[in-house]
Amino acid sequence: MNSTQTQPAPRGRYVPPRFRLAAHESILGIILVVVLIALGFLTDRFLTVDNLLNQARLMAEVSLLALPMTYVIITGGIDLSVGSMVGLSAILLGYSWHNWGFPLGLSIVFALAVGTLAGFANGWFITRIRVPPLIMTIATMALYRGFAEGISQAHSVRGYPDWFYIVGQGDALGVPTQLWIVLVAIIVFAVVLKRTVYGRALYAMGFNEIATRFSGLSVDRIKLLAYTASGLMSGLAAFIFVSRVSTTRSDMGMGMELDAIAAVVLGGTSIFGGTGSIGGTVLGLVLIQLLKNGLALTGVKGDATIMVIGSVLILSIVITNFAQRERYADR
Amino acid sequence: MKLALTALALATTLAVGNAWAAGRWDGADDLAVNPLPCGNEAAPAPAAMAYDGGMATNAPDKVGKPITLVDVPKLIGIGYFNATSKGIHDAAAELGNVKVTTDGPTEAKIDEQVKFIDNYLTRGVDGVLFASNDPVAIAPELRKALSRGIHVVGYDANAEPNAREWFVNQAQFNGIAKAMIDSLVKEVGADKSFGIVTSTFTTPNQARWIAEMSAYAAKCYPKLKWLETVEAQEDNILSFNQASTLINKYGDQLSGLFGMTSVATPASAEAVTQAKQCGKIAVIGLATPNAMKPYVKADCVKSVVLWNPVDLGYAATYVMRAIVDGKLKPGATSVEAGKLGKLQVINGSEVLLGAPFIYTKDNINNFDF
Numbered sequence: 108m109n110s111t112q113t114q115p116a117p118r119g120r121y122v123p124p125r126f127r128l129a130a131h132e133s134i135l136g137i138i139l140v141v142v143l144i145a146l147g148f149l150t151d152r153f154l155t156v157d158n159l160l161n162q163a164r165l166m167a168e169v170s171l172l173a174l175p176m177t178y179v180i181i182t183g184g185i186d187l188s189v190g191s192m193v194g195l196s197a198i199l200l201g202y203s204w205h206n207w208g209f210p211l212g213l214s215i216v217f218a219l220a221v222g223t224l225a226g227f228a229n230g231w232f233i234t235r236i237r238v239p240p241l242i243m244t245i246a247t248m249a250l251y252r253g254f255a256e257g258i259s260q261a262h263s264v265r266g267y268p269d270w271f272y273i274v275g276q277g278d279a280l281g282v283p284t285q286l287w288i289v290l291v292a293i294i295v296f297a298v299v300l301k302r303t304v305y306g307r308a309l310y311a312m313g314f315n316e317i318a319t320r321f322s323g324l325s326v327d328r329i330k331l332l333a334y335t336a337s338g339l340m341s342g343l344a345a346f347i348f349v350s351r352v353s354t355t356r357s358d359m360g361m362g363m364e365l366d367a368i369a370a371v372v373l374g375g376t377s378i379f380g381g382t383g384s385i386g387g388t389v390l391g392l393v394l395i396q397l398l399k400n401g402l403a404l405t406g407v408k409g410d411a412t413i414m415v416i417g418s419v420l421i422l423s424i425v426i427t428n429f430a431q432r433e434r435y436a437d438r
Numbered sequence: 439m440k441l442a443l444t445a446l447a448l449a450t451t452l453a454v455g456n457a458w459a460a461g462r463w464d465g466a467d468d469l470a471v472n473p474l475p476c477g478n479e480a481a482p483a484p485a486a487m488a489y490d491g492g493m494a495t496n497a498p499d500k501v502g503k504p505i506t507l508v509d510v511p512k513l514i515g516i517g518y519f520n521a522t523s524k525g526i527h528d529a530a531a532e533l534g535n536v537k538v539t540t541d542g543p544t545e546a547k548i549d550e551q552v553k554f555i556d557n558y559l560t561r562g563v564d565g566v567l568f569a570s571n572d573p574v575a576i577a578p579e580l581r582k583a584l585s586r587g588i589h590v591v592g593y594d595a596n597a598e599p600n601a602r603e604w605f606v607n608q609a610q611f612n613g614i615a616k617a618m619i620d621s622l623v624k625e626v627g628a629d630k631s632f633g634i635v636t637s638t639f640t641t642p643n644q645a646r647w648i649a650e651m652s653a654y655a656a657k658c659y660p661k662l663k664w665l666e667t668v669e670a671q672e673d674n675i676l677s678f679n680q681a682s683t684l685i686n687k688y689g690d691q692l693s694g695l696f697g698m699t700s701v702a703t704p705a706s707a708e709a710v711t712q713a714k715q716c717g718k719i720a721v722i723g724l725a726t727p728n729a730m731k732p733y734v735k736a737d738c739v740k741s742v743v744l745w746n747p748v749d750l751g752y753a754a755t756y757v758m759r760a761i762v763d764g765k766l767k768p769g770a771t772s773v774e775a776g777k778l779g780k781l782q783v784i785n786g787s788e789v790l791l792g793a794p795f796i797y798t799k800d801n802i803n804n805f806d807f
Contacts, residue, residue, distance in 0.1 A: 161556065262639070351578070356572060356575065357640075358638065403557035403561075404560060409542060409554065410544060
């Protein structure tokens with residue numbers, strides 16, 4: 108006798124993940140527009156091309172870090188060591204040029220390689236040795252920072268040739284140079300996420316890693332690639348940072364990991380994995396940066412600005428949760 | 439097998455990394471040093487140098503008119519920069535036609551400081567007063583300010599000379615070094631050992647002082663042994679921990695601790711008090727009087743070498759006003775600074791506040807900052 112218990116009908120409408128995210132992004136977009144209008148109203152220096160381009164220049168490094176961070180968080184992991192990887196790459200850029208006599212072009216490539224290797228080490232330990240990402244990246248956060256400080260002996264390297272500063276301080280076609288790099292990165296990361304098997308696999312891993320593994324997808328290789336990409340982008344961000352401030356310091360990048368994660372989470376990526384998009388991350392980045400800038404321009408002091416950013420983070424997540432309203436009974 | 443190989447690789451990396459990293463960290467910078475004569479000999483008059491500061495291009499003419507300034511210290515929320523800020527605002531109130539805002543990051547990070555300055559440049563100010571976290575990293579931002587006709591004056595911690603117009607130097611670097619080392623020797627003797635607690639090894643003023651201190655000690659007290667310099671990043675708890683670590687590590691060998699920041703010195707004094715080494719370990723450093731009053735009263739700290747940070751901020755505002763009014767031009771040899779009188783110009787584009795001021799039990803109660 109078939110006494111199959113049927114599942115109780117889910118309460119409310121079932122909203123598939125992609126729509127959930129689209130709703131979040133739309134709400135975020137609306138909040139962004141509201142903020143833009145309000146700040147533009149309060150100060151006339153805010154909505155100028157000069158100011159907006161300048162802000163794009165200042166947020167280039169965190170943007171580059173937030174892109175692979177989206178991938179990593181979608182898989183349900185996290186990478187807290189990006190700030191330290193930036194510091195290590197930056198120090199080795201200067202050190203290899205100054206102390207080992209590398210030609211500067213080679214030093215830049217070396218810095219990128221160091222970042223990639225650092226990310227690869229993260230990924231290797233997480234996939235092969237099965238260290239949880241949170242613990243691994245907390246450990247490497249300290250380890251890489253220690254390497255940076257030990258190798259550099261806290262000496263700064265300065266005095267780069269003029270062409271080196273074009274990336275960080277120059278313009279190309281009227282737009283800050285690093286903005287072009289960031290735009291290319293955004294397009295690449297977005298296309299890979301939405302249009303390739305790799306991107307779909309990331310989502311699958313975030314939802315249910317075991318099922319993904321049994322579906323024949325190479326989960327380890329996918330994760331490894333994500334963390335390596337995180338390292339590579341850290342190296343690139345380090346290069347842009349050094350070019351922008353014309354010096355290397357062993358404390359570079361401290362705190363950048365939290366900025367990147369805040370932007371990613373604000374953009375709708377669930378910290379538990381499975382949902383997220385590059386578009387949302389970009390919206391999150393823009394919102395936070397413009398808020399910081401706009402508030403400072405209206406005269407709000409530094410400490411109050413931090414409070415406002417925190418409140419906006421909480422508010423936008425509450426609003427999006429409230430507006431979507433669907434609750435899946437056993438999710 | 440895999441695990442063993444991994445462990446071996448990790449251990450090797452750590453060992454190599456540590457061996458590579460080991461080595462004396464002295465916290466000094468690489469610029470030239472110029473130690474003063476030992477003892478009480480008078481210092482030779484410094485040679486006059488050509489002006490090497492930057493210039494604001496096409497600055498609007500605001501002679502006698504009200505101006506708006508922004509003051510961006512290394513960080514806000516510590517006693518020292520509260521004091522400089524007070525001096526800046528006092529001078530602004532006295533002058534009557536200067537409006538100043540003090541704003542800055544809550545941590546001594548150069549990236550944050552650059553962002554703050556950048557926002558104020560966009561807002562539109564007539565002048566920027568700064569105390570930099572890194573002399574080179576802040577330079578591109580300051581040059582941007584100069585290119586927009588905004589005046590730039592530094593105090594406490596310098597930037598590259600051509601990124602600012604003038605720099606108000608609290609005391610000659612070698613003068614501070616001499617005062618610090620002489621105070622230590624007076625208290626414990628010339629053949630003892632000491633440690634240093636500083637902010638970071640790249641902070642410009644601390645690095646200069648340490649460089650001068652080691653040069654002066656090597657010249658005048660060759661038997662004075664310098665054990666170690668530790669970083670404490672203007673953080674209270676870290677300073678205390680680092681000082682305690684030094685005390686525990688060197689035990690009886692340690693006779694003196696230098697605190698190079700206004701956060702490190704009270705923390706070091708606290709560490710010495712809690713380790714019950716008052717009187718056995720001398721604590722000398724720069725700090726605001728209020729922070730040191732309990733330790734000076736308890737006779738744990740005999741002298742605090744400093745200058746008056748309120749006067750420093752005061753002088754900075756007056757220098758800025760003098761630039762805007764056209765009274766301070768490149769090549770000048772002195773500048774009028776209100777109640778401080780005439781201040782000398784040294785090193786081309788620096789304004790000297792005066793000789794270091796020593797706070798002791800007798801006079802520390804006269805100050806409240």
